[in-house]
Amino acid sequence: MSISLAVQATGLVKRFGDRNVVDGVDVAVPMGAIYGVLGPNGAGKTTTLRMLLGIIEPDAGSRSLLGYTHPRDASDQVGYLPEERGLYPGMKAVEAIAFLGALRGLDWREGRKRARVLLEDAGLGHAADQKIRKLSKGMAQLVQLLGSVVHQPELLVLDEPFSGLDPVNQERLEKLILVQRDRGATILFSTHVMAHAERLCDRLTIIAGGKARFEGTVDDARSTLPMKAHYVPHHPDPGIRALLPSDAESDGGGGWRFTLPTDGIEGTLVKLIDAGYGISGLSIERPGLHDAFVRIVGPQALEDDK
Amino acid sequence: MSNGRPGNFRRLVRQTMTVARRDFIATVFTPTFLLFLLAPLIMVAFGAVGGMGAATMAGSSAEKTRIVALVTPTDGAALTAADKELRDMFRRREGPPVLDIVAPAADPAAQARALFQAKDRNPTAVLYGPLDRPTIVHARVSVRHADYLARLAEGVLRDRAGGPQRLSVATKTAIDPVRTGTSARGENQAAFFTVFGLFILTLMLAGQAVGTMAEERSNKVIEILAAAVPLESVFLGKLIGMFGVAILFVAFWGTIVVNVGQLLPPTFARAFADVGPATGAAFPLLFFAYFTMAYLLLGAVFLGIGAQASTPREIQMLSLPITIFQVAMFGLSQVAASQPDTTLARIAEIFPFSSPFAMAARAANKPELWPHVLALGWQLLWVAATIWIGARLFRRGVLQSGSPKFRLWGKRDTAPARG
Numbered sequence: 004m005s006i007s008l009a010v011q012a013t014g015l016v017k018r019f020g021d022r023n024v025v026d027g028v029d030v031a032v033p034m035g036a037i038y039g040v041l042g043p044n045g046a047g048k049t050t051t052l053r054m055l056l057g058i059i060e061p062d063a064g065s066r067s068l069l070g071y072t073h074p075r076d077a078s079d080q081v082g083y084l085p086e087e088r089g090l091y092p093g094m095k096a097v098e099a100i101a102f103l104g105a106l107r108g109l110d111w112r113e114g115r116k117r118a119r120v121l122l123e124d125a126g127l128g129h130a131a132d133q134k135i136r137k138l139s140k141g142m143a144q145l146v147q148l149l150g151s152v153v154h155q156p157e158l159l160v161l162d163e164p165f166s167g168l169d170p171v172n173q174e175r176l177e178k179l180i181l182v183q184r185d186r187g188a189t190i191l192f193s194t195h196v197m198a199h200a201e202r203l204c205d206r207l208t209i210i211a212g213g214k215a216r217f218e219g220t221v222d223d224a225r226s227t228l229p230m231k232a233h234y235v236p237h238h239p240d241p242g243i244r245a246l247l248p249s250d251a252e253s254d255g256g257g258g259w260r261f262t263l264p265t266d267g268i269e270g271t272l273v274k275l276i277d278a279g280y281g282i283s284g285l286s287i288e289r290p291g292l293h294d295a296f297v298r299i300v301g302p303q304a305l306e307d308d309k
Numbered sequence: 310m311s312n313g314r315p316g317n318f319r320r321l322v323r324q325t326m327t328v329a330r331r332d333f334i335a336t337v338f339t340p341t342f343l344l345f346l347l348a349p350l351i352m353v354a355f356g357a358v359g360g361m362g363a364a365t366m367a368g369s370s371a372e373k374t375r376i377v378a379l380v381t382p383t384d385g386a387a388l389t390a391a392d393k394e395l396r397d398m399f400r401r402r403e404g405p406p407v408l409d410i411v412a413p414a415a416d417p418a419a420q421a422r423a424l425f426q427a428k429d430r431n432p433t434a435v436l437y438g439p440l441d442r443p444t445i446v447h448a449r450v451s452v453r454h455a456d457y458l459a460r461l462a463e464g465v466l467r468d469r470a471g472g473p474q475r476l477s478v479a480t481k482t483a484i485d486p487v488r489t490g491t492s493a494r495g496e497n498q499a500a501f502f503t504v505f506g507l508f509i510l511t512l513m514l515a516g517q518a519v520g521t522m523a524e525e526r527s528n529k530v531i532e533i534l535a536a537a538v539p540l541e542s543v544f545l546g547k548l549i550g551m552f553g554v555a556i557l558f559v560a561f562w563g564t565i566v567v568n569v570g571q572l573l574p575p576t577f578a579r580a581f582a583d584v585g586p587a588t589g590a591a592f593p594l595l596f597f598a599y600f601t602m603a604y605l606l607l608g609a610v611f612l613g614i615g616a617q618a619s620t621p622r623e624i625q626m627l628s629l630p631i632t633i634f635q636v637a638m639f640g641l642s643q644v645a646a647s648q649p650d651t652t653l654a655r656i657a658e659i660f661p662f663s664s665p666f667a668m669a670a671r672a673a674n675k676p677e678l679w680p681h682v683l684a685l686g687w688q689l690l691w692v693a694a695t696i697w698i699g700a701r702l703f704r705r706g707v708l709q710s711g712s713p714k715f716r717l718w719g720k721r722d723t724a725p726a727r728g
Contacts, residue, residue: 057533059704075539079320083536089529093335105327106537109322147533 006070009034009158009189010055014064017050017182025050026213027064032191032206037184037295039200039207040193043300047213048193049086052162055191056083069157082156086163086193088144096122096146099135103150114153121149125175135246141172148176152183161192165199177203197293211300221292228290228298231261237281246274263287311696324538328546332521333553342554346561348513367671371710374406375430376454379417379437384465385410391464395457413437421446433550434458440465499586500673503596504666508639511603514555516631519615520610521547521626522703526616538699544616548608550697555604586673595672597683602688603665607635607707609692610662613699634662642666649674658684 010032017025019064025047039187041050054061057074068074068081078192088098100121101114109117122131125145135143144167152159165173180190180203194200200207203220209217209224217224235258236243243259244251248271251261264271336342378388392408399405414420417437424432425448433451436458438444443462447455525543526533534543586592611631618624622692645654645667657667658680668684 040392053536056536058532078315078537081536083533085529085532085536086528087532089525089531091331091335091524091530102327102331103533103537106324106534108323153648170477 008032008067009036009069010038010066010191012055012064012066015051015054015061015066016063017047017054017059018062024213025054025061025210028068028210028213028215029218030055030208030215031218032189033186034189035184036188036205037180037192037203039204040191040210041195041197041200041207042193042210043195043295048168048195048210049162052160052191052193052208056081056160062112068186077158079154080157082107082151082154082188084148084159084161084164086166088147088167090135090143090150092134095129095132096135096138097131099146100150100153101149104153107154107156109154112113118149119152121153122146123258125149125179129169130306141168144168145172145175146181148179153186154177155186155188157188159188159190159192161190163194164192165194165196173199186194197291197296199294209296209299216299217295224292224295224299225290231263231288231290232261232263232268233284233286233288234259234261234275234282235284236275237283237287238279240280242278243275243280246273246278258284311328321442321542325542325546325549326726328534328538328543329549329553331548332550334524336550336554346558351563373429373431374498375432376458377409377411377421377424377430377432377435378407378458378461379411379413379435382410382412382442387465387468388461391461391468395464397459405454408461418444434441436462480627496586496674497647497649498669500649501643503586503673504639504642504646507596507600507603507666507669508635509540510555510559510600511607512632512635514551514558515604515607516611516628516635517554517612518548518551519618519627519631520621520686521551522616523618523621523624526619535704540704541696544609544612544677544700544703548605548612551608552604553599559600591678592672594668598681598685599665599669599672602685602692603669606662606665606688606695607638609695609699610634613695613702616699616703638663638666642670646670646674659687661688664688664691 008031010030012028015025015030016023026049028047030040030051040051046066050059053073053116055066055068056085057068057078058081065072066074069077071077074081080195091102092137094102095149097115097118100118101109101111102228104114104117105111119131122128127142127145130138130142130146135146136147151161159180164176165182168176177199180192184190190203204221206218206220207224208215217227227294233254234247235256239257248261248264252260254260269288272285276282356413378385380388389408389410396404409432411420411424421435421437421444424430424435425446434445434447434454436445442463443459445455445458515525522531525534531543534540538546563645587670611627614627614631615624618627641653641657641660641663644651645657645663649671654667654671657663658671660667664684665688668688672681
């Protein structure tokens with residue numbers, strides 16, 4: 004039976020003490036998509052992922068993973084990279100990957116064979132027979148990631164996969180995620196770094212204070228904010244202010260920034276030209292995911308994040 | 310979609326064995342395992358060195374120990390002859406100290422007391438005076454030696470009264486009694502050895518389980534395991550892995566003990582001829598089954614408690630109550646072994662954590678086999694329950710919070726959420 008959603012959760016609630024850490028979160032991850040769970044620290048991302056995977060049980064709500072109502076039943080088709088990385092330091096890299104595969108039902112011998120190929124492809128072929136304790140933190144993190152994909156899972160769940168990686172390894176990881184997507188896997192990952200989400204995500208949900216504040220595509224998120232215009236007059240003059248929308252602010256260099264009027268910018272431009280100020284520069288700027296995130300989450304949540 | 314239940318059990322077994330295999334290999338293929346394996350040898354070596362030291366000290370002290378008779382040469386010769394005849398009844402090491410004959414001085418009472426201060430010998434009893442009314446002074450703890458001297462004097466006087474010739478001649482024929490089965494006393498002894506053996510094995514081996522979750526806690530592998538495998542499988546897998554290590558240990562030393570046993574003189578085997586279990590040939594199988602249950606039951610308790618500890622210090626602190634718990638189970642089962650039909654024995658057989666020991670003792674004491682089927686089922690149920698409770702406590706106490714705390718009975722779910 005074909006299913007359209009790899010992960011579906013409705014009204015997930017988790018209470019720690021008297022605090023609702025996750026408070027009625029809905030998640031719907033389409034098959035084959037790269038899906039981001041965004042939110043500041045302490046928003047409830049990890050707890051949500053843990054509930055989706057069946058590591059902990061929700062206090063309320065329901066979830067299904069690859070069509071299974073008991074997430075454990077899908078465990079052999081799932082790969083997981085937790086936020087807190089951990090491998091047995093005494094294991095060789097190739098054995099560590101094979102062990103992670105074996106936990107998900109992959110034959111040990113096949114796991115070792117695949118591990119060598121994966122390590123080679125990731126540029127870590129030389130470290131295949133090195134013990135984990137001898138590897139750098141970034142290398143160990145990549146080994147763990149390879150361990151989470153060695154059994155070729157249908158669903159890959161990555162909790163803050165980019166944290167602790169240098170830019171080179173971050174790029175490697177992005178490529179690896181795209182390779183997995185191209186293989187047909189669904190990828191669900193959490194992050195609070197907008198750049199990665201902006202580049203990778205087909206859809207995303209933004210969580211803050213345990214509640215889902217937004218669900219949609221990156222473009223949908225950016226559309227929650229109006230576009231901004233940046234106008235530089237040919238003949239600067241303080242009188243220009245009166246012809247611009249009320250939220251216009253000087254950029255300090257003779258130019259002005261203001262929200263694009265809902266009926267378009269043409270009317271404003273006609274008035275400016277007729278008044279003789281001219282147009283030396285004009286750009287219409289779409290807001291980034293970062294701006295949308297700040298608006299959706301609210302400044303207070305970001306303060307807490309810091 | 311269906312939940313694929315039929316394959317669940319197979320998957321559970323596979324996951325459990327994956328964890329067990331990792332733990333077994335990680336434990337056995339290390340240099341420290343060699344130390345662990347040879348620990349009894351080290352223990353025996355230290356014991357032997359200590360024993361030799363103690364024996365040397367005792368030997369040198371025994372060499373100087375004497376019983377003394379302050380008598381005339383004639384009486385002295387008679388006492389020496391009587392001593393030779395009586396001494397033949399004792400094994401060499403069990404006999405009274407060597408008899409010294411010393412000529413009496415003018416004041417034998419003072420001479421006798423002065424002898425206790427002598428540096429060249431160490432008298433425990435000194436006889437002086439006529440043999441029909443001898444006076445014997447002795448160290449308070451050496452009353453037997455004083456009795457021996459009195460018996461020698463009496464023997465000399467009887468010989469003088471009736472003549473030295475023997476009045477009877479005994480015929481001694483050595484035989485090797487052959488029993489067709491074990492005696493009740495032998496079964497009781499077998500029960501004692503069984504409980505003691507089980508206790509020593511679990512004391513040495515099951516206690517290790519307490520620290521096994523610490524590795525996953527410290528290197529943070531636990532979340533990977535918990536995501537891929539049910540915690541119950543993680544716990545059981547770890548127990549089985551450590552049990553594999555225990556079996557390796559037992560097999561290694563079992564082989565050595567059996568081979569050394571074959572080198573022992575036949576008299577040794579004859580001494581234990583009537584010692585044996587009432588269940589006969591089924592006993593080794595039952596012993597192994599109860600060893601397995603004792604290991605799994607106590608190991609599951611220790612694993613569950615140890616999993617709550619987050620630092621090596623906490624684990625160290627747990628070792629004392631764990632040892633006390635084991636000794637308590639041993640004590641309870643010893644009572645069951647020595648008094649097989651009492652209420653206390655029934656309690657020991659039913660209480661899950663003493664049951665393997667007490668039932669192993671029962672296997673030595675009673676021939677019926679059916680109670681063992683019941684007991685093994687009952688114990689298996691408790692293994693499952695203990696693992697389930699341990700996993701549940703771990704899930705609540707550790708996985709739901711960011712920073713693990715030792716919290717068995719405290720408030721739960723109060724730690725902040727992550728991410």
